[in-house]
Amino acid sequence: MEPLEDVRPPLWRRLAWSVPWLVFQVFPVLDLVGTPRPLAARLVIAVALIAFTGAYLSVLGRFARPTGVRPDFVVVVVLALALSAGLGTSYAGLWIYVSAAAAASLPHRLVWPVTGAATLASLVVIVSWQDWTSLFLPVLCPLTAATLWGTRHLIVVNAELREAREELARNAVAEERLRFARDLHDLLGHSLSLIALKSELARRLAGADPVRAAAEMADVETAARRALAEVRDAVSGYRQVNCAQALAEARAALSGAGISFRGPERVPVLPGPVDATLGWVVREATTNVLRHSGARRVVVTLTEDGVSATLTVTDDGRGPAEDTAPGSGLLGLRERTTAVDGTLTGGGAEGGGYRLAATVPLVPAQVTA
Incomplete structure (x- = not known):
């Protein structure tokens, strides 16, 4: 003071x-x-x-x-x-x-x-x-x-x-810095993982299948341009992720990496903050699968019962290491879900692999005096 x-x-x-x-x-x-x-x-x-x-x-x-x-x-x-x-x-x-x-x-x-x-x-x-x-x-x-x-x-x-x-002004600046760092991590982590994966694939195909290699490099160019646009949006504060968009991007990225993807048949209409939070969960889960899991199959389920929405991402990869602490991406997701009164859990899936689940209420919690 x-x-x-x-x-x-x-x-x-x-x-x-x-x-x-x-x-x-x-x-x-x-x-x-x-x-x-x-x-x-x-x-x-x-x-x-x-x-x-x-x-x-x-x-x-x-x-x-x-x-x-x-x-x-x-x-x-x-x-x-x-x-x-x-x-x-x-x-x-x-x-x-x-x-x-x-x-x-x-x-x-x-x-x-x-x-x-x-x-x-x-x-x-x-x-x-x-x-x-x-x-x-x-x-x-x-x-x-x-x-x-x-x-x-x-x-x-x-x-x-x-x-x-x-103090309020300092907290606002700190919160904005945290938001900016979290958005950049989630945006660039996903995009750069996809770019690295497709670049590696294009290098392998360069001699055997030049046409396929050129297509992969075109995808790399598209991903890079999209990442640049997203970073600009994040800097401007206008970046909004939604669950349907994140699921479509996840399907494209995982399919391009040779990973089977099964998602929900339909995405229900969700409140804006809930939709954005679950979209970030899908993006971070996809990034982790591409980077670390070695999975061959990913399943995403999304349910809502009028009270809350629950999104679950399960893969059949290596699963969590016992001595590995949660990364900054998962910590950022937990902060996002907590901000909308939700919960985030992650850990080994039944039968092996990794399971990430987020439950977010559709109506903000009422504060009682």
Whole structure:
């Protein structure tokens, strides 16, 4: 989390907020000027007021950053106590500054106890000196503290909101990068596997059957152009795979590799996200069969019962190795199916080979409070 001190208003603005509150200094200043006292006493009082004001501004410089009780805050309290107790109600207003300083800098648990103590101290001074015209001063202590505390709360909330917005933006960028990487892996993995397979076949046929070799190379060219178009679509964010298209591509790719393919007789109409997810499952399964399985036969089944759709891809190849972790393609598929509240399972098929199954609900799950 970004430190609060880095998101607070600049120092000059925090100090500017404290200037209007200095209006209450008019009472002690008038007392200093108008009350006959020895010159030495006036100088001492003037120095104390200047020190009080400097300490108060120092505390406000830490506005909205709770640091506990610091020396400058102690100076504010001690001088307010000494001046008001010794010189009368003209200095009782200094407790308003104590309340403001507490609300601006102390931890929340201390703000209101200190404010209450400052209010009581101001009231005691007024009662002791029997200056009933100054009874408004104790009322201003909690009002001032509430104003500063509310401003401080708004600063903290705004900082948290800004941090939340930045976090959402970072998450959106990370999610888009993940989507882009996953799409490129699934698109290029399938296309490049098909290109490599047909190129190898064309090389074998080049001498024995030039016509067939030329046909295979034409398929390579078509696959390469299609892969380029798909990558462009992925970059633009418009790439949409559907199950029927993926099944047709799988039939062509596997048949070209000499692998028997049997798919569903019809593809039911599915919601867009479900259709796209199952299409990616077919593509990744086809890619894995071409790359790793050594299979001679692949069977794809697709069923839906009005509640969910289940797609299963089974081959008769080597099956999963016991010490092999799932590849990035299967991890990407699991993320895709999880995103639509579905499940993906994969493992050895009965009788040998590999079985990959995805079940996706046709209606998004309802979130209950």
